[in-house]
Amino acid sequence: MQRTPRTRTPRRRGPGGLLALLIAAGAALTGCADYRLEPPTEVLAQVEFPYDAAFARAQHEVPDSRPFSLGLRGADRAVPVWYGRVVTPDGTVHEVRMDAVRGRVLGASVPAGQSASAKSRAAALTAHAKLLPSEAVKKVKEPDFGKVTQIELTDGRTDGTGDAAVWRITVAALRRDDLRTYRVDAVTGEVLSGDVGGPAATPTVAPPSTALPTLPTASPPAPPTAPPRTPAPYRPSP
Template sequence: MRRSPHPRTVRRRGRHGLPALLLAAGVALTGCTDYRLEPPTEVLPQLEFPYDEAFAKARHEVPDSRPFSLGLRDSDAPAPVWYGRVVTPDGTVHEVWMDAVRGRVLGASVPAGQSASAKARAAALTARARLLPSEAVGRVKEPYFGKVTQIELSEGRMKAVVWRITVAAIRQDDLRTYQVDAVTGEVLSVREGGPAARATVAPPSTALPTPPMVSPPEPPSGPPSTPAPYQPSP
């Protein structure tokens, strides 16, 4: 019997060799991350006091008030701050700011210069809203992973009262802003864009107290000493 000049090599495939190759090829082609293999990390982990509890505490600070707006400031800092605005029946806006880590109330005030027309508008908006902020957020199903960083009551198209909700998402590390009808609960629009670490809201009329500046140490008055030149030993 003549032997073949090129011996035949028998390759053994592992039990999971083909599925593993197909999975790797699929990931390489799509460029997507399989969250079953690599779970997403938590967005804004320092935000331990969520928006709904912040709204509840702001309303507790101002009896007989309704939610109006809430925003997170310095969200990328170790101790972010919630700025909440609630409205009393006469339309007066009250501001309450809270520690977004432990939920401590840092201060409260009534902004000066609220005109009669501004109070009437605020009272009308809060009176027309039928959905609470948490109910409006419940209508937003995407993204599956994320945290609310801003929510405010405003007037949308055709004078509809809407909750404008901003969510810091994990999957694309960006912000998504939704408009939810505050009466019917219909999601009217979705807008994407912006890094999640910059989720901020404009500060209220009364700013938080800032720590005193520490001056750097003064330099020495005399000229710096010059070391002696190196001289080799004999």
């Protein structure tokens, strides 16, 4: 004899069960709100090879050189690239390109267009700088500092005092998701200014402001024009 299955009637939740559901839902919503208030744990997570290691690698590739500028390109890509420039004692600028994830050297070159005055200026700037880039960065570190995306040695102070060497540092901030730019005296270590820029969700750094002049591109010569053809004299057919 087969038994007829009994249908189970749903149990009604009392006030206590409804209250528990409301508390659980409220906790879930509160957790979502708290998540938005929490700062991110890392900015530019794909950049595992930091700026100071990149400068050291560039100097290793060019012996007897001093740091001059460093910029991050393609920060929104899986493998960003560091463009580091170092200066040898004669003022020649060398550029070293490095993988910003593992630090592999991608190539090195001497930028074209380095005139005698440009070399003299680069040699003077690096000779005046007493602070290393990492020492200048320590002067402006904050709790939500983030990561350096660009640092370059520029001409002196805007107030006309001090020696002509200033580190210009650009940072992708951690908490506010923006770019911050600082100017630090490369001789005394005094912080001269600090500005907040635009969003840094994908900060692709522009070329350094101390970019070297490039040689003008010569236009190719015009192809020679063929002389006009002289028509053959008319000869009547026999």
